[in-house]
Amino acid sequence: MDWTRRHSEAFWLWPRSVSDSKVWTVAGSTNRPPIYFGAVRLITRSLVWLLGLLVAAISLSGCGIGGLSPIFPEPVSPNGSDIYQTYIGISVPALIIFIGVEAALLWIVFKYRRSSQPAGYVPPQTHGNTQLEVAWTVAPLIVVLAIAVYSFVELQRDFQPINNAAFTVVVSGHQFGWNYTYPQDFTIHQDGTLQGEVTPFVVPTNTLIKLQFEGTDVIHSWWVPAISGKTDAVPGYDNFSWLKIDRTGKWKGECAELCGVGHATMQIVVQAMDQSDYDNWVNQQLAAKKAAGSSPSPSS
Numbered sequence: 001m002d003w004t005r006r007h008s009e010a011f012w013l014w015p016r017s018v019s020d021s022k023v024w025t026v027a028g029s030t031n032r033p034p035i036y037f038g039a040v041r042l043i044t045r046s047l048v049w050l051l052g053l054l055v056a057a058i059s060l061s062g063c064g065i066g067g068l069s070p071i072f073p074e075p076v077s078p079n080g081s082d083i084y085q086t087y088i089g090i091s092v093p094a095l096i097i098f099i100g101v102e103a104a105l106l107w108i109v110f111k112y113r114r115s116s117q118p119a120g121y122v123p124p125q126t127h128g129n130t131q132l133e134v135a136w137t138v139a140p141l142i143v144v145l146a147i148a149v150y151s152f153v154e155l156q157r158d159f160q161p162i163n164n165a166a167f168t169v170v171v172s173g174h175q176f177g178w179n180y181t182y183p184q185d186f187t188i189h190q191d192g193t194l195q196g197e198v199t200p201f202v203v204p205t206n207t208l209i210k211l212q213f214e215g216t217d218v219i220h221s222w223w224v225p226a227i228s229g230k231t232d233a234v235p236g237y238d239n240f241s242w243l244k245i246d247r248t249g250k251w252k253g254e255c256a257e258l259c260g261v262g263h264a265t266m267q268i269v270v271q272a273m274d275q276s277d278y279d280n281w282v283n284q285q286l287a288a289k290k291a292a293g294s295s296p297s298p299s300s
Contacts, residue, residue, distance in 0.1 A: 076251065077228060228242070
């Protein structure tokens, strides 16, 4: 038997007939086909990697990322909390389904492995099962529709313009940075950099603030995971979002839309202060603006 035939025969998992199953001949000796063992090794390695990633994710959750999630920090605004709950509501059932499918696969592989069957065994040949085919078509459809409805409800609840905000801040994205224009007519410039932390966008705690997004050159996307979902800043079109942070602190984000060579520099820092501290900060910004406006120009 030549090399090609020997190795092509080794890739058959099940014998095609009773006569074919009587013996596996490779170079004159009887051997089990190696594909089964290769499949088991592949599945085992995949599960080991999955468990390793799960352990790493839980370990990272204790490093200041927040909660048990290495993806989202602890939400501090109601819309951020709703997005996080949506993520959990989709991910947990998906993980359960994945584990169930993998467990069923492993059960079939080990229960019906060739080494546990009598010599000459041929597995039952089943051709078509209407009930099973309907089930594995309808069940995924129900899951996908449930995810779609769940996500759509969240979008309708937290991504609509609001009318009862305490005030509005205009957020303008440009290459490469953000500008925040307050109703008191001063602007905070959050210029992009990779050298340290950018100037924070400051807001008061427990205050509903409307955010109006605009782009001046290309499309940008404002995203602070703990606060809200991604909101695009589009030239010529205004988008809206909102926030209501329930505690003091700082939270970081970034531009989530590839916008040019300086995209990585477009950091976002949001700082929430108590109302009294925020009022003092606003007065400082107004005083700085007044001093800058009254100072002589370099040419005078």
